[in-house]
Amino acid sequence: MVTKTQGGAPVAEAEIERKYDLAADRPIPPLVPAGPVTNQADPRVDVLDATYFDTADFRLAQAGITLRRRLGGSDEGWHLKLPVGEDRREELRLPLAGKPDKVPGALAKLVRAHTLGAKLVQAAHLRTERTSYALLDADGRELATLTDDVVTGEAGGDKAHLDRWREIEIELAPGADPAVLQSLERAVVEGGAERSRWPSKLRRLTDELVPSAGGASGSVLTDYLGAQLDALRRNDIGVRRDVEDSVHQMRVACRRLRSGLKTFRRSLDADAAEELAEELRWLGGELGPARDSEVMAARLGEEVKALPAELVLGNVEQLMTRHFAREAEEAKARAIRALDSKRYTKLLQALEKLVGKPRKIKEGKKELRKAVARSDRKLRKAVAAASELEPGAEQDAALHEARKKAKRARYAADAVRPVTGKKLRKWRKNVKAVQSTLGEHHDIVVSREVLRLLGLRAYAENENAFTYGLLHGRSVAGAEAAHRRFAGEWQKVGKGSRPKWLK
Structure with a gap:
């Protein structure tokens, strides 16, 4: 080697x-x-x-x-x-x-x-x-x-x-x-x-000197949260080395931890869980720009490549590459500053302490089911609120909230999977489909502002801004199509197989 x-x-x-x-x-x-x-x-x-x-x-x-x-x-x-x-x-x-x-x-x-x-x-x-x-x-x-x-x-x-x-x-x-x-x-x-x-x-x-890392703790929540903490640490190394997809995977682990703490806070020390969830929200926010820049650069890059050559006017790829490279550099520096901070170290110490004390976690099957059922009700409430709004910025924001509730419900199902059956897994599959479609809808909505900014920058540099306007218009149609697809998938969540205790 x-x-x-x-x-x-x-x-x-x-x-x-x-x-x-x-x-x-x-x-x-x-x-x-x-x-x-x-x-x-x-x-x-x-x-x-x-x-x-x-x-x-x-x-x-x-x-x-x-x-x-x-x-x-x-x-x-x-x-x-x-x-x-x-x-x-x-x-x-x-x-x-x-x-x-x-x-x-x-x-x-x-x-x-x-x-x-x-x-x-x-x-x-x-x-x-x-x-x-x-x-x-x-x-x-x-x-x-x-x-x-x-x-x-x-x-x-x-x-x-x-x-x-x-x-x-x-x-x-x-x-x-x-x-x-x-x-x-x-x-x-x-x-x-x-x-x-x-x-x-x-x-x-060193076998006799090294404390045992232990296997399964016998606690569903401890094992779940511990696995996410391991993923957080593993991808911390990847982020520092700029390994592909590591920012995304670290952010996913961060979100799963935060979701687990909020969804099952009644089984934990509620105040401590809420405090940790807020710290994880901070960490996710510091990692967010790096991931968002990756997603948007890839998305818009593919959209430009899919256009006929005669519709790509000006130095579109060059301007986009310069824009996203600058964003990526700033976002990466922000993420590393967060990982090097004392605040992040204290967060990891607190998470380690939490998963190291499974006996203090109350998690009978009944309590776990109630927590999942609460996440289902919150998801339904969020979708109902979005459906009452007219198309526009307010509805887009409401659909994004529904997406976050769908993700939390899906993560809740993942956490309790060891003690649940096939019906919850089918429900979880339908919820994931809703989450994915709403995620696509949100990405399209966010891309509009990026395209507007790129168009303004092209204009300021005496470049042709036609292509950015074209993509902006297409994004409107794309968002409408995603919204229609979401409506059909939401029907499956309501009518599909689910455990009786989730009704």
Whole structure:
């Protein structure tokens, strides 16, 4: 794996690997031939010396995150490994620089949502005697790398922990077929190795020192809110790295958390839930411009591309690109300022405290059903209010409120899904359709003001504003079509399958 840096910022690549335990006296399992692997290169021997950094209470380890400074081998430097899925991690690298006991700021910032201001200290030290073999196909292409590691580790904490073990690791080469991993695993297991239960060497070494992250808590709301908090933290890293769709996903997690706190506040500490909901509203507001700019740029860009060339007059694409690039830059800076703020850190601390105390949450099936039923009634009331208005700005605003109520109702159904049946899931599907259509309607309405602004800017720059006016006119027809579609979908919500307790 080769990783470059851009302007001092780490750049990541996917890492797909599996680890196996192998007794010290066992030979390396023969992997030639195994599936498409027909040959292996000569062995390479390295001695790797790695210092791992974490908070004193191992907050990164609990989240499955590894942060280290490693000497030796072809990839020495600072490494940050982030969990992505089974067998998959994303590795970010920076070259060796600065003081050896101080984590580079570029990496420390990426994990702030987990450290919550706690200092990163040297938590463990590993020395690995590594023998590696490149595994090749018939054409000499590298498909994977087998490493045979003898590891000696020392971890700190309340009491020192020492260990020594042997493990082998198979890492898939970039672009190689994942099926290769399966073929190699069969050969490894037949050779006497066992799949390791540890996701990393560090986790194996520190298992007795790291507080358990726990599994399902037995609390429906705690598990739901905890999952959204995890998503918030995971996408925090993506937003800081400018990963595609990360702003959207972080905003979704923020909205789900806020919706859950407001919908089920009677099952929680109502005052605390309301306060947290307001803080999440603030955070969503700080993330909003970045996401809105993404959506609008994509939407209007597609609309311009769909027009016949003879109707695109002037430097339309150039003006739009300049406009949205400036907006995106300002919005991204605003989002990062929010993520770096003490207010955001306090919000995460409060959310962590909430989901860490499931016993204080009252959530019998009856209480959960009542909360969902309340969200249904609020949705119906909002739709009724919008239907009484004449087409225009007031009705557009009312339909946007109905959309938000539909989203909250849908999220409520998602939260209680573990204890409900198929009928609520069907109702939730119909509500989602309403929410999606009203979301499209809102995007069209918002685009009108953007098009008006672009038209004025084109005029001020002596550009032809015809195309913006054309798109503005089309948006009116698009909004009317979305409104008609919403009316039909709303009929399904009322007449479709739903639990009796929701009536």
